[in-house]
Amino acid sequence: MIIGRFGNKQRIAKQIIKYFPKDNTYTAYVEPFFGAGGMFLNKEVSQYNILNDIDNNIYNLFIQWKTNKDSLIKEIQSIPIHQTILDNYFPSDDISKAAIYILTCNYSVFGTNKTLRSNVMENKKYFIEERLNLFFEYIKYCKFYNKDFREFLKILSFDDRYNERDKTFIYADPPYLDTKTNYDSFTENDSIDLFDYLENSKCRYAISEFNHPFILKQAKQRNLNVIEIGERRNLGNRRTEILITNYETELGLFDSLGGASNTKSSLAFV
Numbered sequence: 001m002i003i004g005r006f007g008n009k010q011r012i013a014k015q016i017i018k019y020f021p022k023d024n025t026y027t028a029y030v031e032p033f034f035g036a037g038g039m040f041l042n043k044e045v046s047q048y049n050i051l052n053d054i055d056n057n058i059y060n061l062f063i064q065w066k067t068n069k070d071s072l073i074k075e076i077q078s079i080p081i082h083q084t085i086l087d088n089y090f091p092s093d094d095i096s097k098a099a100i101y102i103l104t105c106n107y108s109v110f111g112t113n114k115t116l117r118s119n120v121m122e123n124k125k126y127f128i129e130e131r132l133n134l135f136f137e138y139i140k141y142c143k144f145y146n147k148d149f150r151e152f153l154k155i156l157s158f159d160d161r162y163n164e165r166d167k168t169f170i171y172a173d174p175p176y177l178d179t180k181t182n183y184d185s186f187t188e189n190d191s192i193d194l195f196d197y198l199e200n201s202k203c204r205y206a207i208s209e210f211n212h213p214f215i216l217k218q219a220k221q222r223n224l225n226v227i228e229i230g231e232r233r234n235l236g237n238r239r240t241e242i243l244i245t246n247y248e249t250e251l252g253l254f255d256s257l258g259g260a261s262n263t264k265s266s267l268a269f270v
Contacts, residue, residue: 012112012241013042019249021204026169030156030203032149032194034058037103041135050147052152057101059146060154062139064098069136073129075099081107102128149174153197161231168199171206177212179239188214195222204247210239220243234251 016039029046031039053059064072076099093096106128117253145152158164174194175186195218198205209215211228217227225248229241258263 002066011038012229013039013130016208016243017043018245019227019245020171020206021169022245026204028164028168030168032152032170033175034062035145035173039171039173041138044136047141050145050156050223051137051142052147052149054148055147057097057116060094060143061098062144063137064095065132066139066142066144069093071095071130071189072098073132074129076102077230079103108264124215150193150197153201156201165202166204168201168203169200170203171208172198172205173208177214179210191215192219199246204246207244209242209244211242215242217245225249 006245021042023044023046027046028048028050029040029043030050032052034040035055036052040049040051049206051062053062062199072095075095081103091100143157147155156168158168172194174190177186177188177191180201198207198220211226216226218224225245226248227243227245228266229243231238231240
């Protein structure tokens, strides 16, 4: 991870990925909500990787990371860590914008671009550079888009002569309902659209969410599987993290709104 954001999956990625289809059953991996990349950067790289995020800052950081890594690292090292990077720094070029974004995500509280924080004996710039170099090879061959998830999912095309839908897996990690995030609020209508677009893709898919009553109702109406990942504590709120799938996992069969007891765990982080 090189950026910190609300809802990032870094600490629970392994818990979720074990319910993904086996890597050898799909060759294309699609993410409509890339975010901080906590899931993508913790799984095996697929042959084809198509990623998307509506956040311009995420998109710009990804592009600069992929195409101008050395210049981005140089810019990061040249910017002093000071409250002005949150309040009064207005970069004009894309590399500077990416550098400021990654610094504010790492040095402000919860990546909210509000209050500067700094651990006395931590050199975050060193870790940022180390991670940029580590992940460069990982993302080199990925396609990345900057669209609303509806537009993004609509442009995906498949050649049915080669069963490409069967070889594609879509993982969606949208902003959770009634949860404060870096994004504007995700609405019930947005959630309905997400379910509809994923169903219309006719691909295997999984959605991360909390056990919100509206989400559980949608899953039940659509005869989807609900897997309890575990309790998650975020900013003092305890919620149950779930994974919704339109396929059966190899770890067991799950009924809608069900979940085998061996899937539960306790997850606590900020």
